Amino acid sequence: EPEVTQTPSHQVTQMGQEVILRCVPISNHLYFYWYRQILGQKVEFLVSFYNNEISEKSEIFDDQFSVERPDGSNFTLKIRSTKLEDSAMYFCASSIQGLGQPQHFGDGTRLSIL
């Protein structure tokens, strides 16, 4: 069964550095998402992306964050000037269509900011 893949599985970065998290959504899916889960807390929506532009973003997704689909297969989340509180699991998801369709999640990238 097709799946969403995320790399790396664990990223350790010094505070203040930039980090790029990578995702390969399911090939025929058109909608892409990023979520994060701080240890012990709820999964939180960050951003949704469709047709090469952001369709919705949460209040968490400020100027520190950006997303990009640099080619036909990858979907990336860039975090600039990382802070300690950015430490979390970051999940990528995709869906074949928008409203009403299930989102398929990757296994996540654990981001640790030192």
Place this chain on the structure above:
Amino acid sequence: KQEVTQIPAALSVPEGENLVLNCSFTDSAIYNLQWFRQDPGKGLTSLLLIQSSQREQTSGRLNASLDKSSGRSTLYIAASQPGDSATYLCAVLTGGYQKVTFGIGTKLQVIP
């Protein structure tokens, strides 16, 4: 602002028992509700998705119901097995475009 609550936070049952997990949400204007399973260190596996116009969905031993007007959903697991041990998350899609709100989950342990 949509809030999703799941009760209980944790549940431990002997193998073979039927069990019910509860989810409630504050804004009934939802598009759909999705139940996920999360294994430790893993991503989220979609179990069932209920559209706002539906009352329930079934998949194997799982049955999810939705009462949109009262802001509640239940996930029923029949004949529980040790392999069902995981955290179960409820998530609702409310307004906006694919903005999903999650509950914190119910951690289930099925004891052999």
